[in-house]
Amino acid sequence: MGHPYELSKEIELAATPGQVWEAIATGPGVDSWFMGRNEVEPREGGRSSLTMAGNTSEATVTAWEPGRRFATRTETGPDGGFMAIEYLIEGRDQGSTVLRMVQSGVLGDDWETEYDAMTVGWDMFLDTLAAYLQHFPGQSGVPVEAYRADVGTADQVWAAVAGALEISGPVTDGAKARINLDGVPPIEGVVDLSRLPTYVGVHTDDALLRFVLSGAERGHVLLLSHHLFAADQDRAQAEQAWQSWLNELPIS
Incomplete structure (x- = not known):
């Protein structure tokens, strides 16, 4: 019912x-x-x-x-x-x-x-x-998604994400982040949303990056829900790069 x-x-x-x-x-x-x-x-x-x-x-x-x-x-x-x-x-x-x-x-x-x-x-x-x-008022963002299921516990996931983002210390608003993505220069930004154990957001000069963990009830899925604002973004290419980043994330 x-x-x-x-x-x-x-x-x-x-x-x-x-x-x-x-x-x-x-x-x-x-x-x-x-x-x-x-x-x-x-x-x-x-x-x-x-x-x-x-x-x-x-x-x-x-x-x-x-x-x-x-x-x-x-x-x-x-x-x-x-x-x-x-x-x-x-x-x-x-x-x-x-x-x-x-x-x-x-x-x-x-x-x-x-x-x-x-x-x-x-x-x-x-x-x-x-x-x-x-x-980014007035600009149109390119939405980019990537998924990885059965990723493990929240502690394991966020430890791996924090390491990949090169965040030193606690994951809090204002913490500096640096991301190495294949085929592009290092991406630098700051944490603008820290709501562990559910999601973390990073704001860069030309993107809003969102990392979301669904939890056990919804399959332990780690979802990337990004919005890219740099000119001439190739969505398919960006999604492939971020999916590779997610697949290679060392969660243990």
Whole structure:
């Protein structure tokens, strides 16, 4: 039997309502901070889609009020499950904006695990949205993904990631990071999200890098969800390089 749910989050963003709208209601904007590759048909009744790990999910645009309100809803499945997302945009003084996100729908039998994962996931994505609007406003990011399943315990994974990022000392916001990726000069940045044992983020001059551990309930998957802003990025080439980096990560 399905379990109805509602999840809401709110964040203040250093951006105008127009900039926030472009980030949440256009395909290139969503690609710059959210998961997967996204498309949005710009009208009420239009279609939106999310492609991730070779799978595409679609939804209908149920609200299209530029600069104010954007919402989508998936079709109801045979088991009664569906997902709806609504964004409410409110401009504030000095060019800032408050964004409220409400996700609702019906989850399956393992709804508590799914709900907890979505709660943590939205914290990361909204913080990434804030970083995108702060550091790369108006730019379109190239989303890059890589996956490695059955990676081991959280302690093992984050010790390996910290070592590969050449982080000396605790993994905390502001820690310096350096990444060696095949075929490109060393990548240097700073940790801008440290929410262990679930995720770590690194901000560089031309990228937002996100390292996410799913946990035992979801297969011990280490996911890379990056957004690259350098000119002329080759997504396929970048994904291959990052997948090789992930495959070779010495987790023990």
